[in-house]
Amino acid sequence: xxxxxxxxxxxxxxxxxGEVTSEELIKxxxxxxxxxxDKYNAFVTIxxxxxxxxVTDNLLSGIPYGIKDNYSTKDILSTGSSNTLKDYVPFFTAxxxxxLTKCGAVAVNKTVMDEFGMGxxxxxxxxxxxxxxxxxxxxxxxxxxxxxxxxxxxxxxxATGSDTGDSIRKxxxxxxxxxxxxxYGMISRYGLFPFASSLDHCGVLTRNVKDAAIVxxxxxxxxxxxxxxxxxxxxNLKESINGKVSGKKLCYIKEICDINNYPDATTELKEHxxxxxxxxxxxxxxxxxxxxxxxxxxxxxxxxxxYVVISCxxxxxxxxxxxxxxxxxxxxxxxxxxxxxxxxxxxxSPLIKRRxxxxxxVLQAQNKDRYFHNAQRVRRLVVDxxxxxxxNYDAVILPVGSGPAKLLKGSKDMLDxxxxxxxxxxxxxxxxxxxxxxxxxxxxxxxxxxxxITGNCYDDANVxxxxxxxxxQMNYKDQIAKEVNNG
Amino acid sequence: xxKYKVLIGLEMHCEISETNTKVFxxxxxxxxxxxxxxxxxxxxxxPGTLPVVNKEAVKKALMASxxxxxxxxxxxxxxxxxxxxxxxxxxxxxxxxxxxxxVGIYGHLDxxxxxxxxxVRINNLHLEEDAASLDHYHGYSRINxxxxxxxxxxxxxxxxxxxxxxxxxxxxTMRSIYQxxxxxxxxxKKGQIRCDVNVSIMDSDKDESDVNNWGTKIEIKNxxxxxxxxxxxxxxxxxxxxxxxxxxxxxxxxxxxRFDEESGTTIFMRSKVDxxxxxxxVEPNLPKIKISENWLKEIRKEIPALANERKExxxxxxxxxxxxxxxxxxxxxxxxYYEKTIELGxxxxxxxxxxxTNLLGHLNKMELDIKDIKMSPTMLVELINLVENKTIxxxxxxxxxxxxxxxxxxxxxxxxxxxxxxxxxxxxxxxIANEVLDENEAIIEKYKNGRTNVIDxxxxxxxxxxxxxxxxxxARKTMLNEIEKR
Numbered sequence: 001x002x003x004x005x006x007x008x009x010x011x012x013x014x015x016x017x018g019e020v021t022s023e024e025l026i027k028x029x030x031x032x033x034x035x036x037x038d039k040y041n042a043f044v045t046i047x048x049x050x051x052x053x054x055v056t057d058n059l060l061s062g063i064p065y066g067i068k069d070n071y072s073t074k075d076i077l078s079t080g081s082s083n084t085l086k087d088y089v090p091f092f093t094a095x096x097x098x099x100l101t102k103c104g105a106v107a108v109n110k111t112v113m114d115e116f117g118m119g120x121x122x123x124x125x126x127x128x129x130x131x132x133x134x135x136x137x138x139x140x141x142x143x144x145x146x147x148x149x150x151x152x153x154x155x156x157x158x159a160t161g162s163d164t165g166d167s168i169r170k171x172x173x174x175x176x177x178x179x180x181x182x183x184y185g186m187i188s189r190y191g192l193f194p195f196a197s198s199l200d201h202c203g204v205l206t207r208n209v210k211d212a213a214i215v216x217x218x219x220x221x222x223x224x225x226x227x228x229x230x231x232x233x234x235x236n237l238k239e240s241i242n243g244k245v246s247g248k249k250l251c252y253i254k255e256i257c258d259i260n261n262y263p264d265a266t267t268e269l270k271e272h273x274x275x276x277x278x279x280x281x282x283x284x285x286x287x288x289x290x291x292x293x294x295x296x297x298x299x300x301x302x303x304x305x306x307y308v309v310i311s312c313x314x315x316x317x318x319x320x321x322x323x324x325x326x327x328x329x330x331x332x333x334x335x336x337x338x339x340x341x342x343x344x345x346x347x348x349s350p351l352i353k354r355r356x357x358x359x360x361x362v363l364q365a366q367n368k369d370r371y372f373h374n375a376q377r378v379r380r381l382v383v384d385x386x387x388x389x390x391x392n393y394d395a396v397i398l399p400v401g402s403g404p405a406k407l408l409k410g411s412k413d414m415l416d417x418x419x420x421x422x423x424x425x426x427x428x429x430x431x432x433x434x435x436x437x438x439x440x441x442x443x444x445x446x447x448x449x450x451x452x453i454t455g456n457c458y459d460d461a462n463v464x465x466x467x468x469x470x471x472x473q474m475n476y477k478d479q480i481a482k483e484v485n486n487g
Numbered sequence: 488x489x490k491y492k493v494l495i496g497l498e499m500h501c502e503i504s505e506t507n508t509k510v511f512x513x514x515x516x517x518x519x520x521x522x523x524x525x526x527x528x529x530x531x532x533x534p535g536t537l538p539v540v541n542k543e544a545v546k547k548a549l550m551a552s553x554x555x556x557x558x559x560x561x562x563x564x565x566x567x568x569x570x571x572x573x574x575x576x577x578x579x580x581x582x583x584x585x586x587x588x589x590v591g592i593y594g595h596l597d598x599x600x601x602x603x604x605x606x607v608r609i610n611n612l613h614l615e616e617d618a619a620s621l622d623h624y625h626g627y628s629r630i631n632x633x634x635x636x637x638x639x640x641x642x643x644x645x646x647x648x649x650x651x652x653x654x655x656x657x658x659x660t661m662r663s664i665y666q667x668x669x670x671x672x673x674x675x676k677k678g679q680i681r682c683d684v685n686v687s688i689m690d691s692d693k694d695e696s697d698v699n700n701w702g703t704k705i706e707i708k709n710x711x712x713x714x715x716x717x718x719x720x721x722x723x724x725x726x727x728x729x730x731x732x733x734x735x736x737x738x739x740x741x742x743x744x745r746f747d748e749e750s751g752t753t754i755f756m757r758s759k760v761d762x763x764x765x766x767x768x769v770e771p772n773l774p775k776i777k778i779s780e781n782w783l784k785e786i787r788k789e790i791p792a793l794a795n796e797r798k799e800x801x802x803x804x805x806x807x808x809x810x811x812x813x814x815x816x817x818x819x820x821x822x823x824y825y826e827k828t829i830e831l832g833x834x835x836x837x838x839x840x841x842x843x844t845n846l847l848g849h850l851n852k853m854e855l856d857i858k859d860i861k862m863s864p865t866m867l868v869e870l871i872n873l874v875e876n877k878t879i880x881x882x883x884x885x886x887x888x889x890x891x892x893x894x895x896x897x898x899x900x901x902x903x904x905x906x907x908x909x910x911x912x913x914x915x916x917x918x919i920a921n922e923v924l925d926e927n928e929a930i931i932e933k934y935k936n937g938r939t940n941v942i943d944x945x946x947x948x949x950x951x952x953x954x955x956x957x958x959x960x961x962a963r964k965t966m967l968n969e970i971e972k973r
Contacts, residue, residue: 072535085534092528094535191535198771226537227773314771317569320578321532336573363569363766372768 004028005154005480008059008211015055015062022052022062022106029064029108032155040131040153042146044069045077045110053104059238060218061104066150066159069110070117071097071202072191076107080116080193081125084322084347087329094191095226096160096202096219103218108156111146115349117164117195118315119143121408122171124349129408132174133481134447138405141174143167144205148175151205152481158206158215164195165307166400166426168203169438173450174405176440176479178471179205180212180464182237183457184433185230187216188223196314199307199430207478209439209468213237216460240461245469246287248462250453251393252280255297256421264418268403272449275442276399279451282473283397288466290397295385302378304424306431309362309375316359322347383432390456395463397453398425400438404447426452435460437467440476446484448476491731492691493724494701495654496646497716498683499661502617503547503638504671510616510638511538511581511773518677522631530635532576537772540565544638545590545776547670548614550786551640552591554664554793555609560588563778565614565770570763573630574618582615582641584767589613590640600656607657608645615639620678634678640670646685646701651720655713658682663794666819675712682710684746686723688731702727702736706743707753719746723753797822805835814843820857821847827864828871837871845888861895862888870898877958883907907956916949916961920969923948931973942966 003011003020014020033046043066055062067073070080072090079085097107112125122130122145130145132138133153140149144161148171151159161168163181172179181203192202204215217238222231259265259273283290324330324343331343348356362371389396402419429436434454441451453470455463471477509516514527529536545563552559564587567579583589591612597604619635621628642661648654662680665671673680687702694700705727710719723744730736741759746752792800794816801812816822821842828838846867850857870891874884879902890901901907923945924931933941942963949962 070535072533078534080534088534090533090535092533189535190537193534196771225539227539313768317567317579317766317768320569320571321534321576323571323578325573326531326576327533337571340571360766363768365764365766368766368768 002028002154004032004064004156005478006157007208007478008063008157008206008214011063011157012059012061022055025062026050026052026064026106026108029156032153033109033150036133036150036153036155040133040136040149041128042112042130042149042153042155043109044079044081044112044125044127044146047076047108047110050106050108053101053106056104058103058218059214060100062106063104064106064108064156065100065215066109066111066147066156067097067107068113068144068147068160068162070113070162070193071160072193073097073107073110076110078110078193079126081113081127082115082347082349082352083126084324084328084343085193086126088327090191092191095188095221095223097191099221100160100215100218105218109150111144111150111159113145113147114143114167115352116193116315116319117143117162117167117200118352118355120166120170122146122149123408124351126349131408131487132405134176134483135405135485136483136487137407137409137485138447139174139408141166141170141401141405144171144179147205148172148177148179151175151207152177154480157211158204160215160219161203161205162192162195163201163203163430164199164311165424165430168201168205169426169429169436169450169452170401172205172438173400173440173448173452175205176448176450176476176481177205177207178209178212178437178439178467179203180209180216180437181429181435182216182220182460183435185226185228186220186232186435186460188221188226188229190223190225190229194314194318196311197318198314199311199427201430201433207480209437209464209471209477210238210241212437213241213464213468235461237461237464241465241468243465243469243472245466247289248287248394248466249289249291249392250283250395250397250466251291251293251389252276252397253300253425254292254294255300256398256425257292262418266403268444269419269422271444272399272401272403275444275449276451279441279470279474280397283470286469286473288469291393293389293393299378299382299385300421300425303382303427303431304420306375306378306382307424307427308358309371310379312355312359313363313372314359316356316363319352319356379431382428386428386432386434386454387456390459394459395453395455395466397451400426400450400452404444404449426454429454433457435463437463439467439471440479441470441474442476446482448479489691491688491728492693492695493649493720494646494687494689494695495648495650495720496685497642497644497648497654497657498685499642499644499658500681500683501640501642501661501665501671501673502679503544503640504674504677504679505669506541506543506547506638508541509636510541510544510614512636513539514636516637518679519633522629523633525633526635530576530632532578538565538581538770540773540776541638544614546782546786547668548590548612548638548640549778549783550668550790551642551664551670552594552612553783553787554668554790555591555594555596555612555642557591557594557609557612558588559591559783560778562587563590563776565773566767567770568765568767570765572618573628574621574635576619576632576635580616580618581770581773583613585611596657596660598657598660600653605647605653605656607647610643610645612640612642615641640665646687646704651717651724654684654720655717658713658716663817663819667791667793667797669791678711680711682716683708684710684716684719684723686720686727688724688727703739703741705739705741705753708743708745708756710746711748715746715748718751719753722751726753794819794822801825801835801839805829805839807835807839811839811843814847815839818857824857824864828868831865831868833868833871834875837875838867841867841871841888845885846892849889849892860892862892866891866898873898873902878902879907880959913961913965916957916965917969919949919952919957920945920962920965923952923966924969924973931970934970935973942970945970
């Protein structure tokens with residue numbers, strides 16, 4: 001009997017009834033970890049010595065899970081999938097992980113990501129490319145590539161992720177699972193290696209909406225070490241899921257969803273948008289009101305640039321602590337400047353270096369107002385627009401990406417201009433710190449695709465409840481990847 | 488009339504030493520000789536650590552802002568100043584820029600120099616974190632992270648100062664303010680005060696209020712003592728005047744120089760064109776902090792009496808001279824010590840005399856701080872009382888004072904141990920006086936014949952018999968009485 005492909009509630013029940021022990025679950029998760037690592041290269045570290053924890057009334061107790069490698073874990077290698085930290089073993093644990101440990105959750109591996117969360121392909125980690133468990137010729141997307149791959153492969157019911165632009169929600173869509181980032185500050189970022197602090201969110205990848213609620217209930221909480229965290233002790237996400245959505249209102253955006261926006265649309269894109277409209281009908285069937293709204297295309301088109309400017313600026317500053325002097329493999333050099341330079345030159349991938357150059361450029365005195373401050377102004381405009389939508393609607397529903405997972409061969413971190421807004425609108429969730437969840441909503445050529453629901457800040461329960469109701473109306477809950485192409 | 492007028496602006500950095508923890512870290516904020524003892528992960532910028540604002544540091548900074556008559560912000564932001572240096576583990580310093588408003592902006596402070604009141608305008612006051620400290624050895628350096636993250640107040644003046652004297656007087660006033668408000672020990676020996684000095688000269692017949700008449704600004708970095716500030720300014724004035732006289736002044740570019748303590752000179756570091764672009768932006772991990780009107784009111788109420796107020800009180804209420812009062816308020820710890828003795832019942836004038844002459848004299852001679860001495864205010868009060876109730880003479884008191892301050896023993900115990908107490912018991916002295924008279928019949932005769940000055944000899948005999956312990960006044964009075972009876 002296998003358990004790791006089940007939901008958290010089912011596994012908990014089995015543990016409680018004594019059908020299975022925590023030790024047995026860990027053994028299963030570890031065996032599966034090695035298998036998945038051999039096939040898809042999903043892990044930086046597999047914790048073969050993981051110890052069972054006591055099974056209590058907490059739903060997470062005794063159950064294995066995975067940690068994205070940008071969470072600081074005491075005494076466990078934490079690399080951020082970067083050569084600059086390839087030997088870094090922290091002496092403190094991220095608050096979110098501490099919280100899960102308090103629940104009795106058992107970490108069994110650290111998952112591969114795009115280097116420091118920068119990248120959306122799962123190809124830039126220092127241990128190599130993560131392959132999509134549905135089709136090994138395709139990417140998982142990123143940056144939470146290893147977490148998405150592992151959860152979709154049934155290694156365990158959930159893995160933590162982090163999301164600065166779409167790093168949880170895009171890989172979830174490409175791997176046919178659920179990806180949820182709650183409101184900014186609901187989960188402490190203390191111990192999460194930063195990419196862009198004002199956009200970074202902790203979150204989780206699961207195979208169903210309720211599991212996402214259960215895990216975030218475990219991770220969240222105000223933290224004295226993170227001033228942007230807030231007290232959510234009055235919120236119980238799992239308890240607030242009741243499936244009752246009648247009378248709730250959703251909207252989708254014409255400029256993103258209408259096929260007429262894409263004169264050169266591929267068959268894939270047509271199918272994807274067609275499927276989305278079918279999902280809208282399903283929403284209506286369960287009593288949700290859905291309306292099409294219009295948003296200035298100029299504003300939408302500015303989103304990716306705003307993201308690049310702000311995220312690169314914050315990243316270049318955030319990663320200035322990586323000098324190899326205090327931690328990380330110290331480089332050789334005749335003086336400290338040479339040591340820092342050599343360490344950074346050898347350690348970072350070209351993609352990151354490119355982003356550092358952009359970040360420095362937009363912050364330079366002569367460019368700052370034109371780029372950085374303007375980006376902040378536009379960010380504000382976009383967020384205000386979305387807040388305006390949330391006055392009339394409970395959430396915005398949109399398709400994720402322009403179709404299923406992209407092929408690895410010939411993939412660049414460059415995007416097709418036409419469909420750019422489809423690929424990048426999830427960044428709006430980060431601009432505003434909005435709660436945002438992606439769930440699987442169909443297949444194109446046997447490969448999963450996803451739909452996203454984003455609501456207003458602090459309205460996580462509402463967003464999850466809508467996602468839960470929609471999930472219940474479709475057949476993609478708890479799905480495990482079925483390999484259709486093994487390369 | 489001097490040919491040139493000197494314009495001096497100061498950037499004064501002062502560590503806030505009187506908070507429990509650092510400004511963005513929960514590590515202890517206390518000075519220790521032990522390297523790398525006060526550190527939390529955030530102080531060494533381990534990945535994933537985040538800054539958390541210390542409210543107490545903000546409060547103290549706001550208090551300083553009020554005293555400097557600055558405008559306080561409604562919302563407070565912090566900014567990142569990005570640059571690489573081994574003493575800066577994050578690769579950026581969390582500080583404040585003039586926009587948005589830092590902890591204080593556009594204020595002024597009146598201060599006294601050579602009996603004259605001057606006003607200096609304050610451009611801004613901001614709260615930031617200190618860097619780690621580096622110790623350089625032959626061929627290598629050591630980094631001590633104790634100082635990394637210690638709260639630092641940076642005060643920027645307009646160029647309203649006109650001489651080294653004025654600059655130092657202003658700095659001394661500021662140091663006194665920081666000490667009296669319990670913001671900082673402001674001890675330059677502990678590296679708590681560091682200054683950057685801007686100096687320029689202009690023709691003195693031109694209008695100072697017109698910026699176009701100002702000379703080229705020269706910034707001197709990292710001057711770490713008030714003496715250094717004086718020397719750096721005087722050297723720089725001389726250097727600039729020489730350039731002017733040689734006709735080379737116009738070619739001098741705006742530049743940053745450093746002060747070399749050993750030679751007392753300033754040395755070229757970099758010109759303005761090589762200025763570092765610090766790429767400031769708002770620190771995203773610290774949400775803007777609302778500074779409520781109520782909080783500001785509370786802080787304003789908590790501003791303690793500063794040196795000047797205390798000085799006035801000492802003159803008016805305690806009858807001290809301006810001279811003595813000035814000496815006492817110069818160091819807040821001395822003033823606190825003084826007030827404590829009065830609280831314990833000492834006569835304000837006697838206490839002042841003891842402190843300004845004996846106590847401070849001893850401190851200066853031994854190069855001690857008043858906080859380091861073993862003599863508590865209670866002990867000083869005890870000593871004063873011993874003199875006042877005539878248990879010991881003022882000559883004996885000096886001896887007792889020395890033993891108390893060096894050994895930390897109670898004055899009364901010292902008096903007992905050394906058998907120093909005066910004989911003030913009149914009956915005892917009457918007995919001794921009669922003994923003396925019995926032994927000196929011939930002298931009594933001389934006295935009766937009008938040689939009244941022999942009384943001195945007789946009193947001397949009492950002192951001899953009592954080994955100097957008899958109260959001299961009582962001895963004289965008694966002898967006069969007893970000799971008349973003969």
